[in-house]
Amino acid sequence: MSASFLRPNVQCISGKKPTKIVKGRKTMTKEQILEKLKFDLESRGRSEATVKEYTEKIRLFQDYYGKPKHVLLLIYFVEISLSLYY
Numbered sequence: 001m002s003a004s005f006l007r008p009n010v011q012c013i014s015g016k017k018p019t020k021i022v023k024g025r026k027t028m029t030k031e032q033i034l035e036k037l038k039f040d041l042e043s044r045g046r047s048e049a050t051v052k053e054y055t056e057k058i059r060l061f062q063d064y065y066g067k068p069k070h071v072l073l074l075i076y077f078v079e080i081s082l083s084l085y086y
Contacts (some may be wrong), residue, residue: 035052
């Protein structure tokens with residue numbers, strides 16, 4: 001599977017312009033990446049369940065990307081605690 005949805009210089013299908021510039025390169029917002037991923041998967045004929053699963057996993061990755069390890073461990077332990085409690 002190609003990672004074309006992660007290329008920062010690809011314009012989003014909504015026509016929105018990226019809001020960040022990193023070292024002279026345009027980057028896509030989280031929403032634009034998810035939109036592009038969804039479009040790419042649907043254009044390749046993937047099922048609705050696959051599209052939903054992939055976009056959910058990428059969204060979760062986006063939420064945790066770039067956070068310090070101690071914060072991620074704290075979030076992980078809180079989620080485990082809540083899953084055991086409820």
